[in-house]
Amino acid sequence: xxxxxxxxxxxxxxxxxxxxxxxxxxxxxxxxxxxxxxxxxxxxxxxxxxxxxxxxxxxxxxxxxxxxxxxxxxxxxxxxxxxxxxxxxxxxxxxxxxxxxxxxxxxxxxxxxxxxxxxxxxxxxxxxxxxxxxxxxxxxxxxxxxxxxxxxxxxxxxxxxxxxxxxxxxxxxxxxxxxxxxxxxxxxxxxxxxxxxxxxxxxxxxxxxxxxxxxxxxxxxxxxxxxxxxxxxxxxxxxxxxxxxxxxxxxxxxxxxxxxxxxxxxxxxxxxxxxxxxxxxxxxxxxxxxxxxxxxxxxxxxxxxxxxxxxxxxxxxxxxxxx
Ligand SMILES: [Zn+2]
Numbered sequence: 001x002x003x004x005x006x007x008x009x010x011x012x013x014x015x016x017x018x019x020x021x022x023x024x025x026x027x028x029x030x031x032x033x034x035x036x037x038x039x040x041x042x043x044x045x046x047x048x049x050x051x052x053x054x055x056x057x058x059x060x061x062x063x064x065x066x067x068x069x070x071x072x073x074x075x076x077x078x079x080x081x082x083x084x085x086x087x088x089x090x091x092x093x094x095x096x097x098x099x100x101x102x103x104x105x106x107x108x109x110x111x112x113x114x115x116x117x118x119x120x121x122x123x124x125x126x127x128x129x130x131x132x133x134x135x136x137x138x139x140x141x142x143x144x145x146x147x148x149x150x151x152x153x154x155x156x157x158x159x160x161x162x163x164x165x166x167x168x169x170x171x172x173x174x175x176x177x178x179x180x181x182x183x184x185x186x187x188x189x190x191x192x193x194x195x196x197x198x199x200x201x202x203x204x205x206x207x208x209x210x211x212x213x214x215x216x217x218x219x220x221x222x223x224x225x226x227x228x229x230x231x232x233x234x235x236x237x238x239x240x241x242x243x244x245x246x247x248x249x250x251x252x253x254x255x256x257x258x259x260x261x262x263x264x265x266x267x268x269x270x271x272x273x274x275x276x277x278x279x280x281x282x283x284x285x286x287x288x289x290x291x292x293x294x295x296x297x298x299x300x301x302x303x304x305x306x307x308x309x310x311x312x313x314x315x316x317x318x319x320x321x322x323x
Pocket of ligand 1: 048051052053054055060061062063064065066067
């Protein structure tokens, strides 16, 4: 057990294990990389290794009482933080400060694990920065984020950054196959490529299939909008680029389709690109309270047109202006 449990992240794990071997443990670490690739699992192994009672060569045994407590979330020296209502607030950061102010109870290190660290609001970030500037002795703070660019520079620059990449195909398939209990549909597997956490969550696949179905409805000329609400519409607009990608892939005859398995091979590639751009422009406007019914008609018009010439539409006071 230990680091070898994690598949496909050899490089970052070697770096992490090295910090323990050489006893150069950073007081703050930042794990970055896409959602669903194993940052949190890796973080837990690292935290296990820090406090493992049977540690060997900088790795966790996975079986001692300390390792088991960390795995089950019951170690008194580990505080795990997650956003509450999409946000990490200053009260939570205060509780981190209080937690770190005390000496380790039974382990070598006190550790705080902050998931989705980019969800810290401005007050929380400012308070947290002070903690980072004066890290208490025997403490480790581990931040996880898929969006490091949204963290303030002042926080990022004080952390030892460890980058995680989507898994290579072999490791990805191995992780999914090992999770036999969950049935993963093919769409989810293809879409989540290299991100097993997303494939296992499954929702991605269902959303994507629905996106393809609504696209087909537009192509058939259904005039009544089929979006349930604004959120549904926005989600469709966010996923729609994948449909156009599939149309392009079908035309070129290269690559696997992600959503549309029966895309026509006849559509002119330039037209596909123009349609793609036109829908993307609608998406960038979705912050402006688009009317659902009108947007459906407008997007349907793009989808159905044989030749979509953006210039001619934008010059006049066409339906786009009414959006
Ligand atoms: Zn152990």
